[in-house]
Amino acid sequence: MTHLFGVLSTATSALLTQQRAINVTGNNIANVNTPGYSRQRLNLETGMPTQTGLGMMSYGVTSTDVERVYDRFLGVQLNNENANLGRWEAQKGMLDRVEVVFDESGGYGLNQALSDFWNSWQDLSLKPEGQTERAVVAATSQGLADAIRQKYGELEQVQKDIDIAVRDGVETVNRLAAQIADLNQKIARTEIGGTNANDYRDRRDLVLKQLSEMIDITSFEDATGQAVVSVGAGRPLVESGNTWQLSAQTNADGHTDIFWPDVDGGLVNLSGEIRGGRIGGWLQTRDAKIAGYQSDLDALAQGLMSEVNTLHAAGYGLDGTTNTDLFTGSGAVDMQINPAVLADLNLIAASAPPGAYGNADQAIAINALRTGLTMNGGTSTFDAAANALVSQVGYDVQAAKANASHQADMATYLENYRESVSGVSLDEEMVNLVKFEAAYNAAAKMVSMADEMLDSLMNMMR
Amino acid sequence: MRITQAMMSNIFVSNLRKQTEAMLQRQEQIATQKRINRPSDDPSGMGRVLAGRSTLATIGQYTDNIKQGKTRLEFTEQTLKLVDDLVQQARRTAQEKSGDGVTAEERALAAEAVKEIYDQVLQLANSKLNDRYLFSGDRTNTAAFTRDAGYNATYNGDAGSCRIPIADNVEVRVDADGRSYFQDAANGGVNIFDQLRDLIAGLENTDVSAGSAQIRATVDPLEEAHVQIMDKRAEAGPKLYRLQATEEHWTNVKNTVQAAIGREEDVDVAQAIIELKNLETAYQSTMAAASRIIQPSLVNVLK
Numbered sequence: 001m002t003h004l005f006g007v008l009s010t011a012t013s014a015l016l017t018q019q020r021a022i023n024v025t026g027n028n029i030a031n032v033n034t035p036g037y038s039r040q041r042l043n044l045e046t047g048m049p050t051q052t053g054l055g056m057m058s059y060g061v062t063s064t065d066v067e068r069v070y071d072r073f074l075g076v077q078l079n080n081e082n083a084n085l086g087r088w089e090a091q092k093g094m095l096d097r098v099e100v101v102f103d104e105s106g107g108y109g110l111n112q113a114l115s116d117f118w119n120s121w122q123d124l125s126l127k128p129e130g131q132t133e134r135a136v137v138a139a140t141s142q143g144l145a146d147a148i149r150q151k152y153g154e155l156e157q158v159q160k161d162i163d164i165a166v167r168d169g170v171e172t173v174n175r176l177a178a179q180i181a182d183l184n185q186k187i188a189r190t191e192i193g194g195t196n197a198n199d200y201r202d203r204r205d206l207v208l209k210q211l212s213e214m215i216d217i218t219s220f221e222d223a224t225g226q227a228v229v230s231v232g233a234g235r236p237l238v239e240s241g242n243t244w245q246l247s248a249q250t251n252a253d254g255h256t257d258i259f260w261p262d263v264d265g266g267l268v269n270l271s272g273e274i275r276g277g278r279i280g281g282w283l284q285t286r287d288a289k290i291a292g293y294q295s296d297l298d299a300l301a302q303g304l305m306s307e308v309n310t311l312h313a314a315g316y317g318l319d320g321t322t323n324t325d326l327f328t329g330s331g332a333v334d335m336q337i338n339p340a341v342l343a344d345l346n347l348i349a350a351s352a353p354p355g356a357y358g359n360a361d362q363a364i365a366i367n368a369l370r371t372g373l374t375m376n377g378g379t380s381t382f383d384a385a386a387n388a389l390v391s392q393v394g395y396d397v398q399a400a401k402a403n404a405s406h407q408a409d410m411a412t413y414l415e416n417y418r419e420s421v422s423g424v425s426l427d428e429e430m431v432n433l434v435k436f437e438a439a440y441n442a443a444a445k446m447v448s449m450a451d452e453m454l455d456s457l458m459n460m461m462r
Numbered sequence: 463m464r465i466t467q468a469m470m471s472n473i474f475v476s477n478l479r480k481q482t483e484a485m486l487q488r489q490e491q492i493a494t495q496k497r498i499n500r501p502s503d504d505p506s507g508m509g510r511v512l513a514g515r516s517t518l519a520t521i522g523q524y525t526d527n528i529k530q531g532k533t534r535l536e537f538t539e540q541t542l543k544l545v546d547d548l549v550q551q552a553r554r555t556a557q558e559k560s561g562d563g564v565t566a567e568e569r570a571l572a573a574e575a576v577k578e579i580y581d582q583v584l585q586l587a588n589s590k591l592n593d594r595y596l597f598s599g600d601r602t603n604t605a606a607f608t609r610d611a612g613y614n615a616t617y618n619g620d621a622g623s624c625r626i627p628i629a630d631n632v633e634v635r636v637d638a639d640g641r642s643y644f645q646d647a648a649n650g651g652v653n654i655f656d657q658l659r660d661l662i663a664g665l666e667n668t669d670v671s672a673g674s675a676q677i678r679a680t681v682d683p684l685e686e687a688h689v690q691i692m693d694k695r696a697e698a699g700p701k702l703y704r705l706q707a708t709e710e711h712w713t714n715v716k717n718t719v720q721a722a723i724g725r726e727e728d729v730d731v732a733q734a735i736i737e738l739k740n741l742e743t744a745y746q747s748t749m750a751a752a753s754r755i756i757q758p759s760l761v762n763v764l765k
Contacts, residue, residue: 032467104512105499105727111512115519122523122627126530127592129602351600358594358602359622364633370520371630383516391509394501401502412476416469423466430760 004457006059007450013047013060014443020063021436028424029433036206038068038422040198068198070422075205078418079212079219081410083276086213088404090281091289094162095397098290101154102393110300110386113147116140118370125363128350129318137348141326142337148301152332155290155297162286163256169214169279170248170258176211177229177243180204184226185241191225216276232273235260246270255286289396294332296389299375301332304382307369315349315362324349467759474752481745488738497729507726514723521712521719524628528709531626531634534591535698535705538636541589541596542643546691548579548586549654553684555579556661560677566670573665577613580658584609587644597640599623606640607655613662615655617641628708634701643694652687 024042031037047060104111120140124133183204190197204227211217211229217237219229229238237244244261251257251269258274259267271287274280305327312326324347329335341347352361375385490499501508558564559572588605589596598606598619609615617640624636637643645653657680664676 099500099502103500104508105496105501111515112519115516119519119523122527125625125627126527127594129594130592353600356600356620356622357604358598359600360625364625364627367627368631384513387509387512387516390501390512391505394503394505394508397500397502398505408476412472416472419466419469419472420464423464423468425464425466426759426761428464430764434764 004450004453007453008447010047010060011443011446011450013062015440015447017042017044017061017063018436018440018443022433022440024066025429025432025436029426029429032424032426032429036202036209037424038070038198038202038205039424040066040068043067065196066198067196068202068422070205071418074414074418074421075208076219078411078414079208079217080276081407081414082209082212083216083280085404085407085411086278087216087276087281087284088400088407090165090278091285092397092400092404094158094282094285095289095393095400097158097161098155098285098293099393099397101151101158102293102390104390110147110151110390111383113140113144114370114383114386117144118367121363121367124348124350125360125367128360128363129358131345134318134345134348134350138337138342138345142342144304145327145329145336148297148304148332149329149335152294152297152301155294156333159255159286159290162282162290166256166258166279166282167248169282170246173211173214173231173237173279174243174245176207176214177238177245179207180211180227180229180238181241181243183207184238188224188226188240197225212277214277215274215279232260232270235268235270235273258283293389293393296385296392297332300382300385300389301329301335303375303385305329305335307372307374308366311362311366311369312349314352315365316351316354316356317349318346318351318357319344320355321347322349322354467756470752470756474748474756477748478745478752481741481748485738485741485745488734488741491729491734492731492738495729495731496727498727504726511723511727514719514726517719518716518723520630521716525709525712525716527626528628528705528712530592531628531636531705532702532709534596534624534626534636535702537589537591538596539695539698541586542691542695545583545586545644545654546688546695548583549684549687549691552576552579552658552661553681553688556664556677556681556684559665560674560681562671562674566668569665569670569673573662576658576662576665580609580613580655580662583644583654583658584615587640595619597638597643599639602638607644609655613655613659615645615653615659617645626705628705634704636701637694637697643691646690651690652683654684654687654690657683657687 021042021044024040028039043064043066045062045064046058047062049056049058102109117140120133120137124130124137127133183200187197187200187204190200208217208219208227208229215231217229217231218234219227222228222240224240226240227238228236228240231237231246235244237246247259247261247267248256249259249267251271257269257271258279260270262268271283274283305325309325309327313323316322317324324341325338326341326348327335328338338347350363351357351359352365353359370383371381373379373381375382380388491497498504498507498511555572555576559569584607587597587607594602595604595606598604598617600622601619604618606619607615607617619638619640621639624638626634626636628634642649642651644655645651660676661680661684664673664680667673667676
């Protein structure tokens with residue numbers, strides 16, 4: 001059955017719906033630059049059809065829901081790549097600082113300190129009783145010990161800075177986990193009423209992305225649409241509205257490890273399980289890379305100290321003293337020149353036989369250590385070991401740079417893919433705006449036409 | 463594919479970042495004239511550069527050692543030449559004054575002259591170079607020889623020798639044992655001081671004929687002493703030659719190593735500038751393209 005008021009109500013539904021569509025379009029345009037925003041679409045349906053004399057016919061249009069356009073499988077991949085990106089960027093950031101410690105390109109560093117040290121012994125061998133030559137040996141020995149100790153200390157400083165970064169990172173993880181739990185609740189409450197919690201989901205996706213940048217996570221949605229997030233070896237971090245608070249605590253080495261609370265209130269050390277994200281990158285840099293450089297430095301320091309000290313203690317000083325160590329300390333951490341030698345240069349043992357004033361045999365023997373294959377299980381010289389360490393740092397930084405750049409490309413690619421699905425295109429929105437505006441205008445025309453028709457009808461009565 | 467404004471700006475930004483990074487690197491290379499500015503620029507190259515620098519430092523030291531060694535050998539040679547002259551002078555005196563016709567006065571005068579020769583040889587035997595006694599072995603702070611009033615010389619040094627490192631585990635040994643130069647009696651050689659002492663005693667002997675015999679007895683040993691010193695001087699020749707040859711070798715190696723380091727770490731400036739120019743062009747065209755593409759959207763067209 002058709003009637004004039006039917007036309008009015010059809011036009012009304014059209015007016016309201018097109019207006020709503022313009023609203024959604026406006027919202028899309030407003031959020032064109034909002035990170036994590038997925039464009040939304042008003043889904044339209046024809047009005048409820050009714051039986052007319054001519055058959056089923058619907059009156060007007062209705063909007064069923066506002067849907068966000070997104071690729072549900074992209075999120076997981078994006079999170080994985082973000083975890084990798086975070087990891088390599090964190091490694092690169094910290095290794096850049098390590099590289100500065102080993103920067104030998106200017107010509108001052110371990111290499112130079114070692115060369116100076118060996119050369120000073122040769123100088124001494126030409127004039128073993130010379131006070132100047134002795135002073136130079138003392139200075140270069142001190143310089144060498146200082147260089148090794150200082151580099152070790154600087155590496156420790158980077159480790160300490162990583163500890164602080166890890167502590168901050170754990171706080172960030174806990175904060176983001178709490179946000180996810182909160183958004184989980186909001187999404188569940190909203191969607192139980194049958195509407196889509198589009199904006200909450202967008203926000204949760206964004207928080208998950210931020211979280212994956214900090215730490216590698218696995219996440220999925222449960223039946224109620226709530227995200228379940230776990231870290232490490234499948235240890236839950238967020239489940240619906242609940243979070244497990246990670247904590248940062250100092251371990252036996254004095255470094256910060258990350259702990260996860262188990263059911264009994266005990267703490268599980270996660271540090272070995274975390275592979276990705278900034279925290280993963282930091283932990284690897286600290287516990288694998290930097291610790292490796294430190295042990296290399298230690299090996300160099302211990303090798304130097306034991307070889308040089310053995311020869312030095314066997315020799316005799318100008319005043320006939322013997323059994324004096326040139327270096328003291330247990331490793332790279334506390335290597336230094338024997339203070340007694342520094343105070344009395346006559347203690348420098350250049351002579352092999354006792355009481356031989358101008359004998360240089362021991363100085364020559366110590367200088368010969370330069371070419372001795374003493375390091376790496378008797379396969380390389382001290383110089384080669386020191387140079388190899390510098391190259392190793394270079395390789396690691398280069399690898400971290402290449403990986404970070406590759407991951408950044410991956411992330412950009414995926415981000416662009418996400419953009420191409422979910423991003424707002426202003427052109428598209430403008431077209432929609434024109435489309436909906438035209439429809440609105442037409443519906444308005446219909447109302448005025450119905451009005452005219454009613455007017456005509458009313459005038460017929462006069 | 464659906465393209466959005468954000469994608470375009472993302473790609474634009476990431477490309478600009480890469481281009482500026484690459485430009486910065488070229489700029490740094492041109493400014494420092496070095497291809498390797500940090501270990502990660504070329505880790506294996508850096509390793510070779512460091513190894514080259516170690517070699518250069520060592521070569522520098524060996525060259526210094528060789529210079530000092532040459533000085534020592536030349537100084538020793540000079541000293542021995544003077545000793546030789548003195549010894550020959552003493553021998554001539556012995557030959558001239560051994561005849562019976564020489565008067566006691568003449569002999570007394572000659573004795574004074576030989577005493578001078580004795581002290582001068584002693585002084586030369588106690589030569590110092592770089593504040594070290596040359597002929598007292600390892601006791602470089604002790605005068606090699608001293609004499610008593612009766613012109614008996616005592617050696618105060620030991621058997622040490624001077625070792626000059628000229629290459630890895632290679633050294634030139636220069637004899638510093640004064641006895642081998644001046645008192646080589648142990649090896650069947652001549653004790654120069656004793657011969658001079660005997661010559662003085664012969665010249666001062668009041669018994670002229672006994673004195674003549676004493677004087678004559680010193681002529682042959684003094685001639686042998688000349689040979690002994692000549693032998694020692696001859697020893698220095700090959701050593702000097704060896705030092706010279708090694709020094710030349712090191713000069714060549716140094717040039718080679720320096721060139722190798724240069725090839726490794728120096729930047730090819732022309733290439734770097736061309737690359738910078740190319741990057742600049744790419745950078746500018748990226749900007750130009752972006753300014754054309756990013757700005758317009760339907761908003762500008764729809765009025």
